[in-house]
Amino acid sequence: MFLLVNLKTYRAGTGEDAVAVAEAARDVADETGARVAVAPQAADLRAVAETGVETFAQHVDGVEYGSNTGATHAGAVAGAGVTGTLLNHSERRLRLAEIDASLNAARDASLETVVCANNPAQSAAAAALGPDAVAVEPPELIGTGTPVSKADPDVITDTVGRVREVADVPVLCGAGITSGDDVEAARELGAEGVLVASGVVKAESPRDAMLDLVT
Ligand code: G3P
Numbered sequence: 001m002f003l004l005v006n007l008k009t010y011r012a013g014t015g016e017d018a019v020a021v022a023e024a025a026r027d028v029a030d031e032t033g034a035r036v037a038v039a040p041q042a043a044d045l046r047a048v049a050e051t052g053v054e055t056f057a058q059h060v061d062g063v064e065y066g067s068n069t070g071a072t073h074a075g076a077v078a079g080a081g082v083t084g085t086l087l088n089h090s091e092r093r094l095r096l097a098e099i100d101a102s103l104n105a106a107r108d109a110s111l112e113t114v115v116c117a118n119n120p121a122q123s124a125a126a127a128a129l130g131p132d133a134v135a136v137e138p139p140e141l142i143g144t145g146t147p148v149s150k151a152d153p154d155v156i157t158d159t160v161g162r163v164r165e166v167a168d169v170p171v172l173c174g175a176g177i178t179s180g181d182d183v184e185a186a187r188e189l190g191a192e193g194v195l196v197a198s199g200v201v202k203a204e205s206p207r208d209a210m211l212d213l214v215t
Contacts, residue, residue, distance in 0.1 A: 028214060
C-alpha cells in the first residue's frame with residue numbers, strides 16, 4: 001500500500017512545516033516498512049527531498065530547457081532530489097495534450113508518474129498514456145473527510161475495471177481519506193495506494209495520522 005501525502009498549499013505545507021511533515025513521513029516509512037511519499041509545493045521540494053523522504057512534485061510542465069517563464073521543468077525538479085510527480089490533479093487540471101507532454105518530460109527526467117483523474121472514464125484515458133499509476137479522486141469529496149472508499153466505492157471498482165481493459169497500470173484513489181479503515185476499504189476495492197491531504201496536514205499529529213493510515 002502506497003501512501004502519497006499531498007501537502008497542496010496548506011499552511012502545514014510551507015517552509016519548515018513541510019519539512020516537519022516530511023521528517024514524520026520518513027520516520028513512519030522507516031518504522032513500518034510502508035511506502036510513504038510527500039508532495040510539497042514547488043518551493044519546498046528540495047528541502048523536503050533532503051529529509052530523505054520519497055518526494056513527489058505536485059506538477060511538472062511538458063517543456064524543454066529554454067524560454068518558458070513560470071514553468072516547472074521536470075529535469076530541474078529531478079535535480080532537486082525529487083523522484084516522482086503528480087499530474088492532472090483536479091486542482092491543477094491539464095488538457096490531454098498537456099498531460100501527454102508532461103508525462104514525456106517526466107519520463108525523460110526519470111520521474112515516476114501518477115496521473116490523477118475525476119472518474120473511471122478519465123482514468124482509463126489516463127492509463128492509455130502509459131503513466132506509472134493513475135489516481136481516481138472524485139472532486140466533490142476532496143477535503144470533506146468523507147472517504148471515497150466508503151461514500152463512492154463503485155468509482156474505485158469501476159476505475160480498476162476500466163483501467164485493466166486498457167493497460168496494466170496500478171490504480172490509486174483519494175478524496176476524504178483520513179483513517180486506516182478508509183485505506184483498508186480502498187484496498188479491498190482494488191486500490192494499490194491512496195492520496196491523502198487534509199487528513200494528514202490538518203491532523204493534530206501528522207505522524208499519528210500517517211501511522212494510522214499505513215497500519
Ligand atoms: O491529492 C489528494 C487530495 O486531493 C485528497 O485531498 O484533503 O480529501 O485528502 P483530501
